[in-house]
Amino acid sequence: MTEERTAPAVVESDVIVVGAGPGGSTTAKWLADRGLDVSLLEKSAFPRDKVCGDGLTPRATKQLIRLGVDVSEEAGWVHNIGLRTYAGREEPFEFLWPELASFPNYGLTRRRGDFDEMLARLATTAGATLYENTSASEPILDPATDRIVGVRAKDGREFRAPIVVAADGNSSRLALNMGLEKNKLRPMGVAARAYFKAPAGDSAFIESCLELWDGKPGESNLLPGYAWMFPLGDGMINVGLGTVSSTATSQKMNVREQLKTWLNGATPRQWGLDPANQVGTIGSAALPMSFNRKPAYTRGLVLVGDSAGMVSPFNGEGIPYAMEAAEMAADAIADAHARGVGGRAAEKALGGYRTRLEAEWGGYYRLGQVFVSLIERPEIMRLCTRYGLPRPTLMKFTMKLLAHLYDTSDGDWMDKTITALTKVVPSA
Structure with missing residues (x-):
C-alpha cells in the first residue's frame, strides 16, 4: 500500500526501511513476505531517475527471478547474451555469459527509474507501506541504550520501530548520524x-x-x-x-x-x-566499494547496499549485491523479531548478518582491492589489454572473476580456482 495524507504524526511498525532503491525496496519486500509490518521511506516521488544501473548482469537477473519478477521481453526487459569488449584493436572481442548452475546465462537492461519503481510497487504489493516524499532527517535514539528506535522526517513526522534499515545510499545520513564513517582507504x-x-x-x-x-x-x-x-x-x-x-x-x-x-x-x-x-x-x-562502511549492523541499525559500500571493486556493479544483502538482512531481522528484539538472542541473529556478508563477499572484495591497485598503473592496463584479451581461456577466467559469475561448488577448474582464492585471503 501507499500511505494516505491523513497519516498520523507518529507511525509505528516492526521495521523501517529508509530508501526505496533496489536494496531498500527488496529488503521491504522480503520483510513483508516474512509477515512483518514495514514502513518504506523514499525521499522522492516515483517515477524518479538514478544515474547508474540500467545494465544488469546475470547476477542481478537471478535476484529478480527470486523475487518473482517477470523478466521476459514481453514484460519490457531487454535481454543480453554477453559482453562485447573493445581494446587494442578496432574489432571487438565477444564473450558469452557463462553456463552455470548458480546463475542464468543472460543479463537484462531497463531504465533505472522504471526499475526502481517496479521494485517499490513489488514491496507494497507484498504488504509494505511506501511513504514517498519522505526524507529521513535524523535517527531517534533511546537515551538509555543508545539504540536507534526510529527516524524523524523533515516534515516533523516520526517513524518508530525497533529495527531500522539504512538503504539510503553512499552518503547515508542515518549511518553518519550514528557515528559510522566511511573508510577512506577502501576503493x-x-x-x-x-x-x-x-x-x-x-x-x-x-x-x-x-x-x-x-x-x-x-x-x-x-x-x-x-x-x-x-x-x-x-x-x-x-x-x-x-x-x-x-x-x-x-x-x-x-x-x-x-x-x-x-x-x-x-x-x-x-x-x-x-x-x-x-x-x-x-x-x-x-x-x-569493498565494505567501506562498517559494521553492517550496530545498535538497531542495519546497512544495505551503497550505505555499507557493497559495490564490487572489480566492475563497479552494486545492484545485485544490494538485492542479495536485502534478503540476508530480512532473514536476520525476521529471526530477531521471532527471538524478541532487544534481547541477547535477537542481537546474535542480527550480528549474524555481518558475519554472513563477510563470508559471502569478504574474500572476493579483498581480491578486488588488489585488482584496483594493479590497474591504477597504466603499464599494467596496457599489458592486460594487449596480451590478455586475445587469449580466450584467460579471458573466460577473467570474465568469471570480474563479473562474479562462477559456481562455488561442483564448478569447472576456473570456478574452483576463483573460489579457493576468495577463501584464502582475509575478508575486506
Whole structure:
C-alpha cells in the first residue's frame, strides 16, 4: 500500500526501511513476505531517475527471478547474451555469459527509474507501506541504550520501530548520524552517463571499452576503469564511463568532463554516437566499494547496499549485491523479531548478518582491492589489454572473476580456482 495524507504524526511498525532503491525496496519486500509490518521511506516521488544501473548482469537477473519478477521481453526487459569488449584493436572481442548452475546465462537492461519503481510497487504489493516524499532527517535514539528506535522526517513526522534499515545510499545520513564513517582507504569509484539514440541500441550484447584515455587515444593517459554501452531497445542506449581509485582520498577526476572528452573523440566507431543524438544531460554518481562502511549492523541499525559500500571493486556493479544483502538482512531481522528484539538472542541473529556478508563477499572484495591497485598503473592496463584479451581461456577466467559469475561448488577448474582464492585471503 501507499500511505494516505491523513497519516498520523507518529507511525509505528516492526521495521523501517529508509530508501526505496533496489536494496531498500527488496529488503521491504522480503520483510513483508516474512509477515512483518514495514514502513518504506523514499525521499522522492516515483517515477524518479538514478544515474547508474540500467545494465544488469546475470547476477542481478537471478535476484529478480527470486523475487518473482517477470523478466521476459514481453514484460519490457531487454535481454543480453554477453559482453562485447573493445581494446587494442578496432574489432571487438565477444564473450558469452557463462553456463552455470548458480546463475542464468543472460543479463537484462531497463531504465533505472522504471526499475526502481517496479521494485517499490513489488514491496507494497507484498504488504509494505511506501511513504514517498519522505526524507529521513535524523535517527531517534533511546537515551538509555543508545539504540536507534526510529527516524524523524523533515516534515516533523516520526517513524518508530525497533529495527531500522539504512538503504539510503553512499552518503547515508542515518549511518553518519550514528557515528559510522566511511573508510577512506577502501576503493572508491565514480561514474557518469548520458543517453543517446544510436544504432547500437538494439545490440544483443552489453558493450565495454577498456582503453579509457583522458585525451587523444594513444597520446594521453590510460585511466583505470572502463566505458560502457547498454542497449535499452528502440534505438536508445546508455553510454557512460567509470573510473576507480584504490582509496577514496586519491579520487580527483571530474568524471563528467572526462565523459565529454571521451565522447568527443574516443568512442568505438560501431556505437555510432553522434553528439546531436544525445538525449538529456550527463549524470554522475559515486560508487562506494569493498565494505567501506562498517559494521553492517550496530545498535538497531542495519546497512544495505551503497550505505555499507557493497559495490564490487572489480566492475563497479552494486545492484545485485544490494538485492542479495536485502534478503540476508530480512532473514536476520525476521529471526530477531521471532527471538524478541532487544534481547541477547535477537542481537546474535542480527550480528549474524555481518558475519554472513563477510563470508559471502569478504574474500572476493579483498581480491578486488588488489585488482584496483594493479590497474591504477597504466603499464599494467596496457599489458592486460594487449596480451590478455586475445587469449580466450584467460579471458573466460577473467570474465568469471570480474563479473562474479562462477559456481562455488561442483564448478569447472576456473570456478574452483576463483573460489579457493576468495577463501584464502582475509575478508575486506
